[in-house]
Amino acid sequence: MPTERATRRVALFATCLTDTFFPDTARAVVRLLERLGCSVEFPEAQTCCGQMHFNTGYRAKAAPLARNVATVFAGYDAVVVPSGSCAGMVRHVYPDLSVTPPPTYELSEFLVDVLEVEDVGAYFPHRVTYHPTCHSLRMLGVGDKPLRLLRAVKGLDLVELPAADSCCGFGGTFALKNADVSSAMLADKMSCVLDTSADVVTAGDNSCLMHIGGGLSRLRAGVHPVHLAEILASTEEEPWAATR
Amino acid sequence: MGRNPVTWLGSPAFPTAARTALADDQLRRNLNHATGLIRNKRAGAVAELPDWEQLRLSGEAIKDEVLANLDTYLLRFEESVTARGGVVHWAADAAEANEIVLRLAREAGADEVVKIKSMATMEIGLNEALEAGGVKPIETDLAELIVQLGDDRPSHILVPAIHKNRTEIRDIFRTTMPGTEDLTNEPVELAAAARAFLRRKFLSAKVAVSGANFGVASTGSVVIVESEGNGRMCLTLPETLITVMGIEKLVPSWQDLEVFLQLLPRSSTAERMNPYTSIWSGVTPGDGPQNFHLVLVDNGRTDTLASTVGRQALRCIRCSACLNVCPVYERTGGQAYGSVYPGPIGAILTPQLAGDMHDKHAASLPFASSLCGACFEVCPVRIDIPSVLVHLRSEAVAAKPRYSPEAIGMAAMSWVMAGPRRFHVAQRLATAGRLLARGGKIRRLPFPGSKWTDSRDLPAPAKESFSAWWKRTRG
Missing domain, CATH: 3.40.50 (Rossmann fold)
Structure with missing residues (x-):
């Protein structure tokens, strides 16, 4: 607490x-x-x-x-x-x-x-896979902190993302300047996400989620991109509802 | 001074070359397989050493010490090589280096030279210069030989033919090596064919040309680290040995060398130790080559050394670990970079050595990265490649016209976002973007937005921004 x-x-x-x-x-x-x-x-x-x-x-x-x-x-x-x-x-x-x-x-x-908490009292009854974003992983070194938080969420079915630490291809203006390479990287990331059969892909960065989610939406893949904060804020009284 | 051959003449900018490479399904399968394999092997080899991070720090410190006192170490190295019977030549650029090697080969009466795999000689375009001068260079590294026989270009620092699979290699051998009509695509058979082809060359060559992995300043020793043993043949059989070495390749002493002989094999081939390490100091009478020439090449290195951020690229020991982990390289392969140095290290080394950010191809290389940082994580000498990429992007921007559409856009966004007032107006205007959306998604935008929407949907801006919501409910 x-x-x-x-x-x-x-x-x-x-x-x-x-x-x-x-x-x-x-x-x-x-x-x-x-x-x-x-x-x-x-x-x-x-x-x-x-x-x-x-x-x-x-x-x-x-x-x-x-x-x-x-x-x-x-x-x-x-x-x-x-x-x-x-x-x-x-x-x-x-x-x-x-x-x-x-x-x-x-x-x-x-x-x-x-705050020294891992169980934030969240409830999120969905199958979720977590993409560790490059800068949180390699620049900040957050390690498994997001995973520890997710593991403590009630009702959440956490599935490991294959090749999780591969970049999704966003890279800011890289996504525009090298759109073809970026899309090729995204294709592989999406295929890993789809392999997990998750309903929700989460991450600590909306930029990367916008990229992965934008690709999944184009495919009408039916996988929601949801920021980690929204999962952790979700409770039994006030559960998360898809708005995007 | 002519054009620096570190970039290949006529190479398109990276995004254009990458598009072509991405369309080659066979190339992508070959690369995905090969880089995945070596990436995992490297991770295993590195995990065995409890002091890997300390080794990396030592490698970085030793290289930085050498670079900070390069003049002193180079003169010490020259003195040591000369004292042991070697002849040292200094070359300011590629053209000078090529002239020296061609002259030495002719003086030795050679119309053919055997070559050890060497990035320095590739960088200066030595093979082309030798051929133009009537001397035939024979590559003896298996992968280099494949590239040479296939009239191809290298695509990887360590494995130049990584883009070819064994069936493609068999086809190259069948058409270029006499007596190989029945060759299969079995690796053992392919290696045996190359061995038989090369053995004749080793025994007849008067001159060998090598690069150098390291030079030890205190004793004038040159070090070659290899896997196949072809290098050992070249270094011992011919009468004359010509070594072409970048001026940054020095280590102060043998004690320093020890650090790199641990860092290099694990990072490059994922081996605890490489099969062959050859070290020689000048000339030993009656043993090995009796004429030893060392060509020290600058070719843009002194200019690179002048850049406080960029100079760390000169720490590179050409291990290729950064290539094998790079998500961009894995998908485009090396040739898209239009240089003998591909991948993340190439993206920072090539433009610095070429030294002209007005060149569209060179200026495109620092942008060939999503800045994911995987390269920095594995670099055995801790080159902060993402930081150097960003630094070089600034240089590329500075070389562009001041009023390019991108520069105007960036300036406008900076002006809008420098304070809350204009930012909040812009946010309200952005909600108009919702008119372009269906179901909350924008599916098509005009250029340059099309660069995004060609392959991804874009969420529409929110009806109410968070800051507007906060002001309304809590402000």
């Missing part, structure tokens, strides 16, 4: 993609953290971490976005991000842009390392 640390000031960094396309994920983070005793704030001046600019070679255009994040989230004890990729950008790249990163945690890190 939550420690006293949970009552500190926690800020949600929704990320531009989740804020605009996947508000359910951000609402789920709020619901989940509040259920665990945190007081969650959403600083309204937040925008984007600047990763797309930085990774595409527009370093100078990423800098003002990074400075905005540092200003907006200054003074919080913890900034929680439902994205391994954006958390990695803030923590590992900001120093290179001469911007001091605020204390930033990817969601599963915050739950397991800071």
Whole structure:
């Protein structure tokens, strides 16, 4: 159960993609953290971490976005991000842009390392497979934290994803600049997802889920992409319902 | 100075070359099989060593020490080689190196040279230069021989013919090797045919040309690490040995070499130790080649060394572990990279050695990655390939016209997202995108959005963004 640390000031960094396309994920983070005793704030001046600019070679255009994040989230004890990729950008790249990163945690890190919980009291009666996103795996090193959280979810049937640590082919602007290679990588990822017969594919990043889900939707495959936060927020009283 | 042959003349930009490669089903099956096999074997070989991470740190530190004091180590190496009877030549670029080797081969009276598999000689286009000068180069590494006989190009650093399966190899042998009409596609038979073909060459060649895996500065020793033993033949039988070596290949001492002799075999062939390690220091009277020439090649390395972020590419020991784990390489193969250095390491090494980001092909290479980071994870000398890729992307962007559509788009997005006011207006405008959607999905967009929607649906922006919801309910 939550420690006293949970009552500190926690800020949600929704990320531009989740804020605009996947508000359910951000609402789920709020619901989940509040259920665990945190007081969650959403600083309204937040925008984007600047990763797309930085990774595409527009370093100078990423800098003002990074400075905005540092200003907006200054003074919080913890900034929680439902994205391994954006958390990695803030923590590992900001120093290179001469911007001091605020204390930033990817969601599963915050739950397991800071709140020290694995069983968050969730209920999700579906067959689920988990895709470990590249940046959460290799940049942040979240390891099996998301899996530990998923294993503790009541009703959830967790099936292992074959070749799980292979990239889904998103890679930000890579998906557009090298669309053919990206699609070939996606095809293999989708085939692994379909092999599991899961109803739901989950991950800690909506960007990768948008990619995998976009491919599955094109095939009318009937597999839902659902962010980890939405699974963990789902309870018997208020179960998750498909909205996308 | 002419064009740097590290990139193949006329190579299209990576996305175009990749599209062609992706359409080759046989190539994809061959690659998927071969990279999967070697990837798993490597993971097993590395897992055996409890101090693997310490070895990687040592490898990185030794290479960084050499690169930081390259002038000192190079002069020490030259002095040691010369003192032991070798002759050292310095080549600023590919053309100079090729001239030196051709001249030395002619002086030795050779119209044919046997070659050990070598990335440096491939990088400078030595074979083409020798042939133009009337000297026939014979590749003696099995895979290089397959590539050479098939009039093909290499597609992998360690296994240059990885894109060919054994039936394709049999067909190449049948058409190019006399007396092989009945050859089957059994690996043992294929190897025996190559052996018989090469044995005659080893016994008649006056000159051998090699690369170098390592040079030991303190004693002037050159190290070749190999699997097949063809290298040992080349290094011992001919009278004259010419070694072509990139200037970054040095280690200070034999103690340092020990680290790399552990890192390299496990990373490249997934072996605890490779079958043949040949080490020689200058000339030994009555034993082996009596004339030893060492050609030290720069060919863009000094310029690469000048880049604080990019110079770590010079730590590379050509193991190919990054190729075998790369999801892009696994699907496109090596030839799509248009260079003798393919895969993740090629994407950072080739453009730096070529040194011209105005070249569309070279500038496309740093973008040939999803930045998944698998390469960095396996690199035995800890080259942070994703960071170097991003750094080189900045250089590629800087070389582009300032007002390209992409640059304008990026600048506009940065302006919009620099603060909440414009961002929230943009979010409200984005909800208009819902008009393009059916069932919450956008299925077709005009260019450049079509690059996404050609193979994937795009979710429509939410009716109400999270920030708008928060303001309405909690603000």
